[in-house]
Amino acid sequence: MNYEHLLIKLNKLKKRNIIEIKNNTINNKLVIEKKIDCYLIPKPKFLNKKIENTEKITSFTQLNQENKSLIHNNNEIILESFSIEQASKNKNLSIHSFPTGKKSGILIHYIMKSLNFSNKKTLNWFIEILDKYSFSQKWSSILMSWIYDIINVPININNQKITLSKLKKESYIQELEFFLPIKNTLYSEKFNKVIQNFDSISLFAPKIFFNPVSGVLKGFIDLIFIWKNKYYILDYKTNWLGKNNNFYTDEYIKNEIIKKRYDLQYQIYSIAIHQYLKNIIKNYNYKTHFGGILYMFLRGIKNKKNNGIFYILPDYSLIEKLIILIS
Known part of the structure; x- marks a missing residue:
């Protein structure tokens, strides 16, 4: 808009007694004095309630982090004391004294996804992996x-x-990424009601809290495999639960699942694989084709023993109810 057009518009406003125009000859500029409040568009109406955009890409990890954050902000305590002995780490070289933390978890997951289960890796291969992730080579024999x-335990x-x-x-896929649409806004209150009514683990867990969410739920499944015409999900856990295998029995593992809310994780995974199998298998049936979820707590794995292994096949009613919530 040039100066002449601007002046025309200002003069129109002047005639309507909205503004007053004075000619400032010193600075050769227009000086505008406002006489009354002027809205050239309808005056905005303000809502008392804040509108939040619930659409986003989320994951089990993010929902769990939101849960911890919301609980912390509300100064509430959600985790019970499960009276598990806090064992000190063994100083001798073993799977129980192998370094803990995120870096170790990344190392072990990298090894597992790099394996061809039927081919044994050499000691030099493990040494190279340890070097790559800046771990001491002293762990090579232990790791091997x-x-x-892990791969030979029944x-x-x-x-x-x-x-x-x-x-x-x-017969297997490693590191499978999935995207699960959430068409209806998912609220933690409704979610809690379903999982605590239809899941025996969630029943004993505290309620989980997260912000209303819609959009896409994504994740990575460590391993999906077929065994005798059934599909199974396997997730590797590198959690340190105690100084020896006695800390990796069913009781300790279930307490850890409740504490870390891994029940939410296997519920999400079950929905994802259920929806996937419906699309690829003719006459698909949940009970016929889906075998269930396995969590391998790797530090408790001992050959020829079922130690460190958690298995569950979520009730089909749970899967149905959760799909209704998000569809």
């Missing part, structure tokens, strides 16, 4: 033996023994 136990499920080393390459 540990991984051997996993007992419903009177059958599953062994990772016996899986054919074409």
Whole structure:
């Protein structure tokens, strides 16, 4: 807009007695004095309630972090004391004294996703991996033996023994990424009601809190494999629960699942794989084709024992109810 057009518009406002125009000859500028409040568009109406955009890409990790943050902000205590002995770490070299923390978890997950279960890795391969992630080579023999136990331990499920080393390459997928649409806004209150009514683990867990969410729920599943025409989900856990295998029994593992809210994780994974299998299997049936979820707490794995392994097949009613919530 040039000066002449601006002056025309200002003169129109002057005629309506909205503004007064004075000619400032010193600075050769227009000086505008406002006489009354002027709205050239309708006066805005303000809502008392804040509108938040619930659409986003979220994940189990993010929902869990929101839960911790909201609980902390409200100064509430959600986790019970499960009276588990806090064992000190063993100074001897073993899987129980292997370094803990995020870096160790990344290392072990990298090893597991790099494996061809039917081929044994050499000691030099483990040394190279330790060097890559800046760990001491002194752990190479421990790590090699540990991984051997993990892939050869018989996993007992419903009177059958599953062994990772016996899986054919074409029968499993590692690090599968999924995107699960959340079409309806998901509220933690409704979510809690469903999972505590239909999941035996969630029943004993405190309520989880997260902001209303819609959009996409994404995640990575460590391993999906087929065994005797059933699909299974396996997730590796590097959590340190205690100084020896006695701390990796069902009781300790269930307490850890409740504490870390891994029940929410396997529920999300179950919905994702259920929706996926419906699209790829003709005449798909949840009970016929889905085998369930396995959590392997790797520090408790010992060859020929079912120690450190948690298994669950979520009730189909739970899956149905959760799908209704997000669809």
